Amino acid sequence: MMELQFKDLEFKKLESGRTRISFLKQFYFDLDADESRDVFIKDKNKIEYNGKERQLRLLISSKIETELYCSFTGRRAVYVHQPPLIGIQRFGILDSGTNCVEIRPITGCNLNCIYCSVKEGPEKKNAVDFVVDKDLIVREFKLIAENKKDVYVYISGQGEPLFYSKIVELVSDLAKLEQVKHISINTNGTLLSRELIDSLAEAGLTRFNLSLNAISKELSSKIAGIGKGISTISVASYAVEHIMKMARYIRKKGLDLVIAPIYLQGINDKEIGRIIEFAKETGAFVGIQNFLSYAGGRKPVKQLDSSEFESCLKELEKTHKLKLLNPDTGIKIEKQKTLAKPFKRGQTILVEKRYPGIGECSGRLVSIPLNDKKQFKVKLVRDKHNVFAGM
Incomplete structure (x- = not known):
């Protein structure tokens, strides 16, 4: 024994x-x-x-x-512990050729937000979740960061990144790199606590980007996909009061905070003003985003065209005396070197299947049609920003 x-x-x-x-x-x-x-x-x-x-x-x-299964979605899960991490949007590392590098360590969410571009949440059943090894993320990130400076690391994902159990350790390891200047996390706020905020601040986090779409308890729950006719595995209610309390604590700690509501015409447009005033009260930045309609996403409203959305923001600027169109949020994004693309759109490549719907070729991950074969050819239909998709 x-x-x-x-x-x-x-x-x-x-x-x-x-x-x-x-x-x-x-x-x-x-x-x-x-x-x-x-x-x-x-x-x-x-x-x-x-x-x-x-x-x-x-x-x-x-x-x-x-x-392996994910406890907060109930779905099959994959542990990613081998490179590469570049090439797809679902998880890994995204570099669009600037000093802003996005890290997506985990998929899956505890909310069923009515506007979600990928229909994420416990109600989504026909999907596979992914979690990426922390040390692998740091090693692969270094390969990208070595040719950059003043890097802004944006930890996000197709889901809620605070479910990543090694989030504090990840932030700590990234903050130690000389190229890294800012580190932020995008979150719906439901998992925030004073203890977690303290730990992340001590590890080197500099900013939270908080999705807050209404001040009203009833409406905020509706937008989060929680309410009549909707059941979830992980969250029985959406405590907007708690999230606002955590927002105040973030600012009290001296961390930057961006409150980033999605503008849903006819749903929360009357609440946006209240969100702006709350942000002003706490000293947070405001980054209002237009709802964008995606083929695979939820569509609670019609997408406003850019001129309509701009008009809405101008009216809000007049009322609340705050710059909302292209606001200065304290982060300067500039073009910088990125990794060379190993292939281009229109090219036919031989991929080796790595995960469900994901293949690998020449050190890049590639989104591919579901296929039982271990190797097969695809024609690339996307290559922008080192994100590849084949058909």
Whole structure:
């Protein structure tokens, strides 16, 4: 009998005799009763095992690769621990050729926002979630940052990045790099706490970008996709009061805050003024975004054209005496070097399947049609900003 302790695993015995193992806090897999027979839990991350350690570690690795699930969406999940991380929008690193580099460490969200461009949230069932190894992110980021300066790191994603269990460690590692000047996180605010804000500030975070779409409790819940006729796995209500309280605390800590509502004509347009006044009260920047209609997204309203949206912002500027069109939020974005593209749009390439709907070629990930083959050719229909899609 040997005693084993794990850093990123937590063990729990189920009534069925199975052992549930949490991985990186938000993900899990099960050992069946037979596989659990020689596992004796001493503490949440400490066990005694009556067998060979190598055999158990191989079993755990196999389960992570083939039977991992996301606890807050209930969906199948993939642990990304090998390069590359560049080439797709779903997860990884995005570099558009400026000093702003976006990092997407995790997918999945606890809200079903009615305007979401990718229909994210617990109600989305036919999808696979991804979580990226923290050390891999840092290594791959260094390859991009070595040719840049005054880098603004923007941690975001197709979901809620604060579900990433190593978010504080990630910020800390990035903040130590000499090229990095600012680090921000985009969040819906539901997972914020004073303790988390303190930890992120100490790690080197400089800014929060907060999605706040209404002050009204009823309307904010409706926009978050929570209410009559909608059930969620992770959130039973949307506590806008808590989010506003956390916004005030962020400013009290001396961190920058951008409050960034989505302008939904006919839904929250009457609330935008209240959001602006709240931002002025707290000393936050305001970044109002026009709702954009995407083919795969939710469409609660019709998208305003640019001139209509600009007119709305001008009226709000007059009323609230605050610059809203191209506001200065304290971050200077400038063109800088980016990685060379290994191929171009229109080119036919041979991809090797890596994940569901994702292939790899020449050190880049490529969005591809679902296919059972391990290798096949696709014609590239997109290559902008080192983001590739093939058909």
